[in-house]
Ligand SMILES: Nc1nc2c(ncn2[C@@H]2O[C@H](COP(=O)(O)OP(=O)(O)OP(=O)(O)O)[C@@H](O)[C@H]2O)c(=O)[nH]1
């Protein structure tokens with residue numbers, strides 16, 4: 001009985017926590033007590049225990065006397081709350097991580113920038129980082145100023161070039177020989193067969209090939225290679241009058257030899273500067289010798305090797321006894337360069353006869369060919385060893401080749417062997 005009373009008491013104490021059905025249970029428990037006091041039989045007693053059991057089934061109490069369902073619910077709620085908090089924390093952590101990385105990256109960049117900004121004394125010669133910091137800025141400024149100056153000089157050079165008025169004789173020569181960049185249709189209309197190699201060098205409509213049609217008999221001879229020299233001691237003995245072809249690398253020296261003799265491929269050519277690396281001697285019949293010189297200036301070769309070629313060329317043009325003329329080849333597009341002037345000075349001092357040949361005339365407009373010829377003729381007016389006029393040619397189109405043959409054939413004619 002005591003235990004039963006205790007149960008009912010606990011139930012009433014916890015009624016606020018219980019569901020509505022519990023209030024009915026409370027009524028039941030009161031009735032049970034009444035019944036028990038009035039001494040009613042076992043039946044009522046049993047019904048009371050049954051209802052308590054029912055309550056016990058619905059409401060499980062834990063050790064502290066708390067309802068387990070409620071505790072569970074609370075626990076669940078706390079758990080979900082905790083999970084939410086954890087998620088928030090992890091999100092904020094990853095966000096922070098990204099920000100941290102960003103900051104670190106910026107810091108590193110700043111550090112790098114700071115490194116570049118190290119100020120160094122420009123007058124301290126022991127300092128090896130003169131290109132850093134302020135000095136580099138100064139250098140850049142200087143460079144920019146220099147390049148701007150160069151540009152203005154270059155521009156004024158171009159302007160000066162465009163202002164040249166070629167003489168009527170030069171202009172008419174350019175037109176008559178179809179020098180300069182021409183369209184195939186124009187060459188065709190002039191009566192030349194554009195299917196032939198170097199068509200402008202041949203008789204119009206000629207189907208006869210190559211050497212037989214050459215107007216200067218000396219150039220109909222076979223071109224024969226007979227010696228190559230890397231040093232002056234290996235120059236061959238002087239037997240014949242020599243005509244040498246000098247100029248910057250890739251200017252078209254070897255190609256011109258082939259075009260003059262219409263013997264394509266006898267002298268090797270290449271679009272890579274620096275192919276001819278020795279002084280090559282070719283016999284052209286019993287009366288003349290043609291000499292192909294290595295080029296100077298830019299070439300695919302080591303610096304010391306190029307210097308050796310240049311020295312060899314200088315020695316040849318200033319000391320060779322049999323040398324009757326140096327054809328100094330100049331690219332029409334680029335004109336004369338520093339190295340060309342150096343060689344001219346040397347030949348002036350050595351009193352070696354030389355003539356300027358403008359090459360690759362097919363790469364520029366006819367008016368520019370005339371301007372370049374005029375410009376060079378004017379600049380060399382006071383020189384003593386130069387042979388005028390400037391000759392204009394194109395080994396590719398054949399323009400001007402016949403005129404050059406005429407000039408060179410005269411040398412062979414008048415020279416006594
Ligand atoms: N468009 C055009 N190209 C030419 C002419 N003459 C030569 N070339 C080209 O220029 C390049 C160089 O010609 P080369 O005759 O080997 O020149 P090089 O002066 O002997 O050169 P190095 O032996 O290196 O000093 C080749 O690709 C030729 O085809 C020309 O009249 N017109």
Ligand SMILES: [Mg+2]
Pocket residue numbers: 253254255268269275276292
């Ligand atoms: Mg060559």
